[in-house]
Amino acid sequence: MEGPPDPPIVELAAAMLARADQLGLTLAALIRRDIDYYRSNPLVSTDEIQRSCTANMIFVFRSLIGDTQMDVSAAEATGTARALDGVPLPAVMAAYRIGLRFMWETTVTEAKTSGVPLETILSATSQILVAQDMFTQAMTDAYRHQQTIQVLSREEERSALVEALLFRRITDTQSLWETADILRLPTTGPYVVVAAQVPTIGKLGLPEIASKLDVRDIRSAWRLLPDLQVGIVFLRRPDILRELIDVLDTVASSRVGISPQFGDLNETSEALRLARIAIGERPSSDSLITVFDGSALAIAAVSAPETMKRIGKSVLGRIDDLPPEERRILLDTFAAWLDAGGSANETAAKIYCHPNTVRHRLRRIEEWTGRSLSRPRDIAELCLAFEIDRLLP
Numbered sequence: 001m002e003g004p005p006d007p008p009i010v011e012l013a014a015a016m017l018a019r020a021d022q023l024g025l026t027l028a029a030l031i032r033r034d035i036d037y038y039r040s041n042p043l044v045s046t047d048e049i050q051r052s053c054t055a056n057m058i059f060v061f062r063s064l065i066g067d068t069q070m071d072v073s074a075a076e077a078t079g080t081a082r083a084l085d086g087v088p089l090p091a092v093m094a095a096y097r098i099g100l101r102f103m104w105e106t107t108v109t110e111a112k113t114s115g116v117p118l119e120t121i122l123s124a125t126s127q128i129l130v131a132q133d134m135f136t137q138a139m140t141d142a143y144r145h146q147q148t149i150q151v152l153s154r155e156e157e158r159s160a161l162v163e164a165l166l167f168r169r170i171t172d173t174q175s176l177w178e179t180a181d182i183l184r185l186p187t188t189g190p191y192v193v194v195a196a197q198v199p200t201i202g203k204l205g206l207p208e209i210a211s212k213l214d215v216r217d218i219r220s221a222w223r224l225l226p227d228l229q230v231g232i233v234f235l236r237r238p239d240i241l242r243e244l245i246d247v248l249d250t251v252a253s254s255r256v257g258i259s260p261q262f263g264d265l266n267e268t269s270e271a272l273r274l275a276r277i278a279i280g281e282r283p284s285s286d287s288l289i290t291v292f293d294g295s296a297l298a299i300a301a302v303s304a305p306e307t308m309k310r311i312g313k314s315v316l317g318r319i320d321d322l323p324p325e326e327r328r329i330l331l332d333t334f335a336a337w338l339d340a341g342g343s344a345n346e347t348a349a350k351i352y353c354h355p356n357t358v359r360h361r362l363r364r365i366e367e368w369t370g371r372s373l374s375r376p377r378d379i380a381e382l383c384l385a386f387e388i389d390r391l392l393p
Contacts, residue, residue, distance in 0.1 A: 008120045009127070012111055013064035020061065024054030027102050034098060037091035044085055049095070052078045056099055056135055063131035064124060070131075072138035079142030089143055096139070100132050158183055162223035166193075166230060168269040176265050183221040185234050189263035192241065194231040195275035197254040198224070205229040206251050213247060228276070232268060235261060241291075248289050255279045258291040277302055277391050302391050312388035315381050319368045330368075333361040334386055342373075 016023070028050035032038050038049065055074035063070065082092050104125060111121045161179050164170045170179055180187045196205035206229050213220050213233070218240060222231040235241055241261075248256055257278030259271035278292040292298065302308065313320060319327055333351060337358065340346035344362075348355040362373055369385075371378035 006120060006123065008116050009124050010065045012107065012114065012116055012120070012124060013061045015110055015114065016061045016107055017058065017065075020054050020057045023057055023102075023106060024050045027053040027057075027099055030102060031095045031098055035091055035094050037088060038095065041087075044082070044087060048081070053099060056096075056132075057103055059135050060103060060128055060131040064127055070134065072135060075135045075138035076142035079139035079144075080146045083143045083146035089140070092139070092143065093136075096132075096136050100128075103132070104128060158221055159223045162221045162230070162232060163225075165232065165265055165268040166223065166225075166272050168266075170265075180265060183232070185219055185221060185232065185265075186236075187265075189265075190235045190261040191263070191265070191268075191271070192233050192235060192244075192261055193259040193268060193271040193275045194220075194233055194244075194248065194256065195259075195272060195279060196229045196248075196252060196256040197279060198227060198229055199254065201226050205254055205256070206231075206248065209247070209251055212251065213244070216243060216247065218244060218247070230272060230275075232265075245287075245289050245291070249287055252288045254288065256289045257281075258289065260292050274302065281390065298387055298391060302388075305392055308388045309392055312385045312392070315369060315371070315385035316389065317369050319365070322368075330361055330365055331386060331389065333358060334365055334382070335390075337362060338383065 028046055031049055031053070032046055038044065052074075055078070059070075059072070059074060079092075082089075107124060107128065108121060111124065116124075161170075161182055165179065170176055177187050185191070194206075198205040202224070204224065209229075209231065210220055210222055217236075219234040219236070220231045222229065224230075233244060235244070241258075245258070248258075257275040257280075259275040259278070262268075262271050274292045278290045281290045281292075319330060322330070333347065336350050337344070337347045340350060344355045344358045347358045351358075365382070366372055369382065371382050373379055373382075
């Protein structure tokens, strides 16, 4: 405030300060009566409301008598306390609006009773508005700061719980239920695990993915690991997986793997392993998103990696000794032949070559592996071996 305060304003402010405790009690009753949240919720006591109201009025009236300290700590304490109590900010702001009107009306009444000139009343009103605005701003800043701390704390807790599920550190049923509740996930699936490669350590592979899924009412919980951004996603409808892939396609900048669906959060760790494997698969289209094939053959191929690698090498035999490009052509031809139901003509159309070329490549597979494509057992072994080769590095 510039210059010394007017003596009539000082006298008016002193008179109001003398009544601050009683006025605070009256204002607290008004707030409790007129604001739905405070009327129906006893979480914030009337004594607490009164202390806040009295502190507000003391701050405003001291500013009128020329207090240059302008200590807003009481406002900051109120903002922090209301955020911790979970009082909605609109309800707090409504209380402050009632408080401002109450202070102005009681001050004007006191001024008229004391014969204070109109010019002095107008000057006091202006100063009350300035001081109240400063007090309210300090409260609001403290409220939002505390809210930010709480949000970050909850996110840290949620993130830590996701990691605990991913690495199987939570196994008993009660803890799993409590974890699901904190993560805002149902206690039973279907779920999938989404694993996205990250550009560098500490950078997100799927920026703002949680909020983008929330907009579509797709529940998820996420954790950033050194090499992956990983999420547990609840599929509340059969078509949600397609919608999830569409969202991932819009934000992904590197490879993303999705596990098969699973029903129990206790299976999250295994789902993460399968999502990691899906990242390493060759994409079948231009999309960066790969969903792990949940077929029995695919699951068997990755169930015991070291053992399966030995089996695959044993079955493929000398094919592994071929130049990489030649080896890949044989593998792709065999996969296409399987997809075509064993038809050389349909396989040829699919991979854009002559049917005789397909037959020649299949004979080479038989020669190099010692297996016959006319014997079901041999075909089964080859199917498993090729699946192992596709899924395991």
